Amino acid sequence: AAIVEHVFNVEDVVVKPLCQEQMIPSVNRSLPGPTINVREGDTLVVHVINNSTYNITIHWHGVFQRNSPWMDGANMITQCPIQPGYNFTYRFDITGQEGTLLWHAHVVNLRATLHGAIIIRPRSGRPYPFPKPYKEVPIIFAQWWNVDLAVLQLRPAPIADAFLINGLAGDTYSCSKNRMHNLKVVQGKTYLLRIINAALNTHLFFKIANHNVTVVAIDAAYTTPYVSDVMILTPGQTVDALLTADQPIGLYYMTISAYISAHPIVPVPTDRTINGLIVYEGAALNTSPAKTTMPEGMNQISTAHRFSSNITSLVGGPHWTPVPRHVDEKMFITMGLGLDPCPLGTKCIGPLGQRYAGSLNNRTFAIPQTLSLQEAYFHNISGIYTDDFPNQPPLKFDYTNFEVRGDNEYKMLFPERKTSVKKLKFNSTVELIVQNTGIITSESHPMHLHGFNFYVLGYGFGNYDPINDARKLNLVNPQMRNTVGVPPGGWVVLRFIANNPGAWMFHCHMDAHLPYGIIMAFIVQNGPTPETSLQPPPSNLPQCSRDPKIYES
Numbered sequence: 158a159a160i161v162e163h164v165f166n167v168e169d170v171v172v173k174p175l176c177q178e179q180m181i182p183s184v185n186r187s188l189p190g191p192t193i194n195v196r197e198g199d200t201l202v203v204h205v206i207n208n209s210t211y212n213i214t215i216h217w218h219g220v221f222q223r224n225s226p227w228m229d230g231a232n233m234i235t236q237c238p239i240q241p242g243y244n245f246t247y248r249f250d251i252t253g254q255e256g257t258l259l260w261h262a263h264v265v266n267l268r269a270t271l272h273g274a275i276i277i278r279p280r281s282g283r284p285y286p287f288p289k290p291y292k293e294v295p296i297i298f299a300q301w302w303n304v305d306l307a308v309l310q311l312r313p314a315p316i317a318d319a320f321l322i323n324g325l326a327g328d329t330y331s332c333s334k335n336r337m338h339n340l341k342v343v344q345g346k347t348y349l350l351r352i353i354n355a356a357l358n359t360h361l362f363f364k365i366a367n368h369n370v371t372v373v374a375i376d377a378a379y380t381t382p383y384v385s386d387v388m389i390l391t392p393g394q395t396v397d398a399l400l401t402a403d404q405p406i407g408l409y410y411m412t413i414s415a416y417i418s419a420h421p422i423v424p425v426p427t428d429r430t431i432n433g434l435i436v437y438e439g440a441a442l443n444t445s446p447a448k449t450t451m452p453e454g455m456n457q458i459s460t461a462h463r464f465s466s467n468i469t470s471l472v473g474g475p476h477w478t479p480v481p482r483h484v485d486e487k488m489f490i491t492m493g494l495g496l497d498p499c500p501l502g503t504k505c506i507g508p509l510g511q512r513y514a515g516s517l518n519n520r521t522f523a524i525p526q527t528l529s530l531q532e533a534y535f536h537n538i539s540g541i542y543t544d545d546f547p548n549q550p551p552l553k554f555d556y557t558n559f560e561v562r563g564d565n566e567y568k569m570l571f572p573e574r575k576t577s578v579k580k581l582k583f584n585s586t587v588e589l590i591v592q593n594t595g596i597i598t599s600e601s602h603p604m605h606l607h608g609f610n611f612y613v614l615g616y617g618f619g620n621y622d623p624i625n626d627a628r629k630l631n632l633v634n635p636q637m638r639n640t641v642g643v644p645p646g647g648w649v650v651l652r653f654i655a656n657n658p659g660a661w662m663f664h665c666h667m668d669a670h671l672p673y674g675i676i677m678a679f680i681v682q683n684g685p686t687p688e689t690s691l692q693p694p695p696s697n698l699p700q701c702s703r704d705p706k707i708y709e710s
């Protein structure tokens with residue numbers, strides 16, 4: 158195994174993906190940022206030098222961080238941010254996973270431009286569990302705003318001006334017509350597309366005109382080969398898919414478009430479809446490309462559901478492990494949007510003059526302000542968090558058809574704001590039934606767990622039925638992943654083994670939902686040996702500044 162070393166110089170740069178110049182924070186002056194190439198078993202060392210004007214952390218999304226919980230880069234959960242003018246070196250092993258992941262800033266909004274690919278190939282001499290592709294191509298989706306990032310602090314976040322494929326907005330906009338991602342292919346060859354949705358807030362459909370793809374991995378876990386003409390990725394998800402250039406020589410659009418899934422608060426426009434291009438070698442460049450038809454209306458929900466729920470893990474493949482049958486800790490978690498008191502001196506647009514808040518089991522997560530959660534836990538410092546995150550919501554009701562009926566239900570509109578965590582015994586098997594609710598709105602939320610992959614045992618619509626739905630769970634070859642879209646008005650059942658001591662976030666990966674507090678955290682307690690215990694933090698772990706204002710999630 159090798160040591161792979163990178164320098165991430167974070168600095169502001171002027172870019173113009175769309176119509177006007179905009180100053181953004183970047184890594185090494187590029188958008189998207191640098192691609193990290195490693196092999197499974199390598200050690201990754203990244204020196205982050207913060208020459209920007211922002212407080213930052215870098216999170217290695219989906220990397221297990223076995224025995225390196227201080228390197229997770231979760232702002233105020235595992236570290237205080239790296240302040241302007243400071244630096245920090247992340248150092249960790251990448252083991253037990255292969256495929257595509259992403260790195261991104263883990264401070265609200267900054268992920269918009271601070272992100273890039275992590276490509277984990279098999280150890281040398283080990284093959285892929287699929288035919289070797291002719292070439293591999295990272296394809297990174299992002300959302301773009303022609304405004305200063307500070308404007309994105311608004312709740313709800315403003316609608317994006319465009320999407321980007323590998324930093325380019327393409328020909329949907331006249332001002333970016335000539336800046337479109339081009340993938341040159343040779344007829345008959347097969348390409349491995351390493352697709353990443355780094356968009357802040359939008360699930361994206363992805364389609365290539367006249368071509369099917371074969372999905373071979375999701376979230377850096379191999380899948381049974383799955384053939385599809387369309388894909389959907391929530392923010393934070395990745396798909397590795399084989400594309401064979403098996404069509405007549407020509408030009409073909411690759412298109413991304415937003416999944417709109419019933420969101421009455423923010424009117425998501427339908428016209429933010431953008432294109433990249435597949436260019437066959439020998440094609441006439443002045444012909445018009447073959448077009449895609451993207452899923453629309455109710456068709457979106459069924460397409461998303463089909464793609465998300467049909468994929469299965471590659472039983473017996475590299476790093477595959479069977480589902481544990483025994484559950485030690487079972488949690489039922491409702492997610493909802495509620496209302497928070499309006500801070501003095503601000504304008505709030507909630508229906509009762511409040512501002513929107515998010516919740517899990519009716520708790521709105523408050524990000525610690527003076528010390529990271531993991532440091533508070535390790536040093537036994539009280540007052541930073543409470544370990545009373547409940548295994549159930551305070552009320553049972555018809556989650557998918559919520560209307561205020563009485564005082565009790567009304568309480569579910571006003572979640573309790575605190576930093577509450579759930580402690581887990583080392584090596585316990587945890588089952589999470591995550592129920593989306595119709596409190597105020599129903600949309601698909603992409604729930605992401607740090608530090609682990611979970612098995613997705615089932616997806617469904619309506620209220621989870623603990624008898625009938627439980628019977629249908631897939632315990633044989635369920636997906637293994639780190640981010641799952643909980644269907645609008647529906648549920649997912651997840652299972653994971655808490656075998657990595659430390660503090661791990663579980664949160665909605667829509668960036669706009671971080672300040673809303675759709676977050677909770679697990680603290681996995683120590684195992685019996687030093688190797689299974691949380692070690693002291695590195696001596697150069699960034700310290701918090703005395704001005705807590707800057708840590709707003």
Ligand code: C2O
Binds near residue numbers: 218231664
């Ligand atoms: Cu990709 Cu907590 O994040």
